[in-house]
Amino acid sequence: MARPSLNDLAAFAAVARHRSFRKAADDLGVSRSALSHAIIGLEAKLGVRLLNRTTRSVSPTQAGADLLKRLDPVLRDLDYALDTLSEVRGRPGGILRINANKSGARILLREVVPRFLAECPEVELDLVSEGQLVDIVEQGFDAGVRLLEAIPQDMVAVRLDGGTRFIAVAAPAYLRDRGRPQSPQDLLAHVCIRQRLPSGKRYRWEFSKRGSEVALDVPGALTLDDNDLLAEAAAAGHGIAYVPEHFAQPFLGDGRLCTILEDWCPQIDGLALYYPRNRHMPSALRAFVNTVKTVRPGT
Structure with missing residues (x-):
């Protein structure tokens, strides 16, 4: 059996770790087609399939998982050996x-x-x-x-x-029309701009006041996944948003947003x-x- 090159083994490890040819190619700085050819060549040399491929996913086979488990410490040791040269050079x-x-x-x-x-x-x-x-x-x-x-x-x-602080904000016109919430539970009767987390789940708004904690899945027809957009949507009057304070600061400074429930929005570790x-x-x-x-x- 021909011995595979270190580059091919590192390429396999990157694809197996990322479970994606695109992400692995970006990581390695090569094209996806070049990476795919390298993996096909590696499998041919070893005489075993290392990756299961579909149009939507990539995952290691059992043989691939076993190889990755043994490769990881070898590649880490190599990185360590090369890094010591940097330390010698200063x-x-x-x-x-x-x-x-x-x-x-x-x-x-x-x-x-x-x-x-x-x-x-x-x-x-x-x-x-x-x-x-x-x-x-x-x-x-x-x-x-x-x-x-x-x-x-x-x-x-x-x-x-x-440190940082999450704050609830709304446009002055919205508060004039709908009233100002006095407690987190009041938000359930308002229009809120909800946030979707990278995991796909919606963020539950979390409030705290003198040891009392409240977490709410607030109502609202609009859901966004970016804090800048949440602040902009609130400033445009689409409802109440809950964002880290610095995202809202430009709109608070020019009066396009107002804070609400301030005593329920304490400072947290940043x-x-x-x-x-x-x-x-x-x-x-x-x-x-x-x-x-x-x-x-x-x-």
Whole structure:
């Protein structure tokens, strides 16, 4: 049996991990057709099918799953060996992959990324902001960004901001016509603009006041999946929205939105960068974390 190339094995691992030729091709920086040919050639060399393919999905066969399980530590060890060369040179290099939501990406792009890229010109930063909460280890990311309260216990977290607040907002004209809710339960008699999460589920609005917590599946004919659009829709008079405060701030500043139920909208822990605790830390990630701590000390 001919020995397959390391590139072909890495290509298979990427497809098996992502369960998608498109995502794996984007990750590797190759075309989908080239990736497909590489996998077909690999299967021919090994004499076994590694992936089940349909028009809608890709998944490892049992043989593919077994190979991936053995390949992962080998590829990690190789990455570690190559990364030590960066440490010897004293200059981080390679690709640093970070998964973040839009809010986190904006914070990083505004302050952290410019300094990091200036100080580490040999690093290629791949910042993915699909908005989905993913297993960063399984999906091949070095780090992620999400709300501090949602970060798994086995991860190291580095704060990116001092906290945030979700607020209920509506246009002044809407409140004149429909009245101002005095409690979260009053929202059940109003028109609300609901939010669909990346998982496909609708977000239940969560309120808290002096230890009392309320979670509501609010009524409404309009559902959106983007906080910017939610704030814009509320400003246009389509109903009440519930968004992180900074998304509503431009509309609050010019009077197109008003806050409601403010005493039910307390401050919560904000966003944090996180990464695995018990894995080798690539030099590029170490440099990025140091930049975060330098640029945003004490957050």
